Amino acid sequence: MAGEAKLDPMRQFEVHPIVPLHVGGYDISLTNSALWMLLALGVVVVFIALGMKRELVPGRWQMAVEELTGMIEKMAGTTIGPEGKKFEPLLFSLFTFILAANFLGILPFAVVPGLHPFASTSHFSITGVLAVLSFSIVLIVGFSKHGFHFFSLFLPPGVPWYMQAFLFPIELVSFLVRPFSLGLRLFVAILAGHVLMDVFGSFIVDGLNGGPLGIGVGVISFLFVIFIGVLEILVCLIQAYVFTLLTAVYLNDAVNLH
Amino acid sequence: MDLASAQVIGAGLAAIGVGAAAIGVGNVWGPFLESAVRNPAASDSQFTRVLIGFALAELLGLIALVVAIIILYAPPHH
Numbered sequence: 001m002a003g004e005a006k007l008d009p010m011r012q013f014e015v016h017p018i019v020p021l022h023v024g025g026y027d028i029s030l031t032n033s034a035l036w037m038l039l040a041l042g043v044v045v046v047f048i049a050l051g052m053k054r055e056l057v058p059g060r061w062q063m064a065v066e067e068l069t070g071m072i073e074k075m076a077g078t079t080i081g082p083e084g085k086k087f088e089p090l091l092f093s094l095f096t097f098i099l100a101a102n103f104l105g106i107l108p109f110a111v112v113p114g115l116h117p118f119a120s121t122s123h124f125s126i127t128g129v130l131a132v133l134s135f136s137i138v139l140i141v142g143f144s145k146h147g148f149h150f151f152s153l154f155l156p157p158g159v160p161w162y163m164q165a166f167l168f169p170i171e172l173v174s175f176l177v178r179p180f181s182l183g184l185r186l187f188v189a190i191l192a193g194h195v196l197m198d199v200f201g202s203f204i205v206d207g208l209n210g211g212p213l214g215i216g217v218g219v220i221s222f223l224f225v226i227f228i229g230v231l232e233i234l235v236c237l238i239q240a241y242v243f244t245l246l247t248a249v250y251l252n253d254a255v256n257l258h
Numbered sequence: 259m260d261l262a263s264a265q266v267i268g269a270g271l272a273a274i275g276v277g278a279a280a281i282g283v284g285n286v287w288g289p290f291l292e293s294a295v296r297n298p299a300a301s302d303s304q305f306t307r308v309l310i311g312f313a314l315a316e317l318l319g320l321i322a323l324v325v326a327i328i329i330l331y332a333p334p335h336h
Contacts, residue, residue, distance in 0.1 A: 078306070181317055188320035242313035245306065 009198035013122055013191070036120045040100035047096075068096070072244070079248040083255050087248070090137065094130065095244040101126075102190060102236035106197075106229065122190045124183060131183030134247040142254030153257050182246060189239045193232045200225045265329055272326035279319025286311040 017029035051065030058066060072092045076084030098121060105119025120126050142150045154171035155164045200221050207218030290308045294301035 075306075184324065185313060185317045185320060188324055189316070192320065192323055238309065238313070242309055245310060246313070249310070 007199065007202050009195040009202075012116055012118070012194060012198055015123070032118050033120050033123060033126065036104055036118045037101060037126070040097055040104055040120065043100045043104065044096045068092075075245060075248055079245070080252045080255055084248070084251075087251055090134075091244050091248055094134065094247060095240055098130070098186065098243055099236065099240040102240055103233075105190065105194065106232050106236065110201075119190050119194055121186055122194055124187045127187040128179075128183040130186075130243070131179040134182065134243075134250070135179035138247075138250045138254045141251065145255060146257065150254070150257070153253060157258050178250060182243060186239050186243055189235055193228075193235050197225060197228055197232065200228060261333065265333055268329040268333075269326040272322055272329060275322030275325070276319045279315060279322060282315040282318065283312055286315050 015031050015033045017027075017031050018035055019030040021027075021029045048065055051062040053059065053062055055062060069088075069092065072088055072095060076088045076091055080087060101121045102119065105117050105122065107117045109115045109117045142153070146152075154168050154175065156167060156171070159167065203221040204218045204225065207214040207216075207221055210217070286308060290301070290304070
């Protein structure tokens with residue numbers, strides 16, 4: 001049998017520079033991760049620009065963009081309240097960028113041999129920065145609006161003082177874990193989905209290369225990969241929505257303390 | 259027992275945690291579906307909370323997966 005391909009699901013996540021650029025000892029090359037993030041930005045800009053014809057009776061594309069902005073407005077309105085209007089651009093940017101980056105990662109480029117899409121959100125460096133961004137905005141909003149009264153967020157209301165003193169460090173720790181959990185959730189969901197697709201994809205190849213039993217395994221794996229692909233689309237949507245929704249919930253905590 | 263075998267056993271044990279998270283996620287969606295079938299009008303207003311609950315339960319399963327990955331690829335005392 002010809003040399004068996006080694007199962008290596010982690011190779012699709014390798015970051016390598018495309019345009020090497022070094023400034024003063026710092027490596028700021030344009031990597032494939034940066035390229036795919038720019039592509040996500042391009043997708044978002046094109047999607048919105050094509051829907052900005054401002055017709056009174058909207059066409060289909062404009063309707064789609066209006067639905068998207070309407071969803072973000074509803075999210076900001078129900079979670080944060082009337083103060084949520086000024087956070088809608090932030091929530092919209094987070095949602096559309098994460099959604100576009102996730103979707104670009106599962107595009108079926110691999111039908112062209114040697115080509116594969118790259119999910120920029122499958123690296124903790126990217127999702128961690130997004131989470132730190134949203135968390136620092138929460139902190140800045142909270143402290144600028146309430147000053148040191150912000151710490152009353154960690155004292156649950158309607159609880160006797162000795163329980164409050166006991167709960168304060170617990171609430172503080174669970175608050176400080178928030179950016180970590182926000183970034184980790186998105187990162188691991190996308191990473192796990194891509195690893196799963198890669199593993200079952202390699203089952204297809206190895207199965208079809210084997211004997212008659214292998215062909216059965218290959219066909220079953222093929223059907224399974226189709227199912228996993230649909231599941232991955234759902235995961236991309238849910239993870240983008242949950243990231244934005246949790247940012248809105250944390251902003252609500254900062255803006256309306258209780 | 260050498261490190262490589264212990265790594266593989268440890269990763270397998272960590273995957274049990276992922277199964278436990280599956281029970282947690284089912285605990286979020288199951289009662290929601292049950293009560294949504296009984297009272298569809300009230301279910302739409304709570305759907306957002308269901309997604310939040312799902313994401314929080316799923317996170318713990320993903321943390322178990324991260325533990326497995328750390329054990330396999332970056333174990334302490336490397």
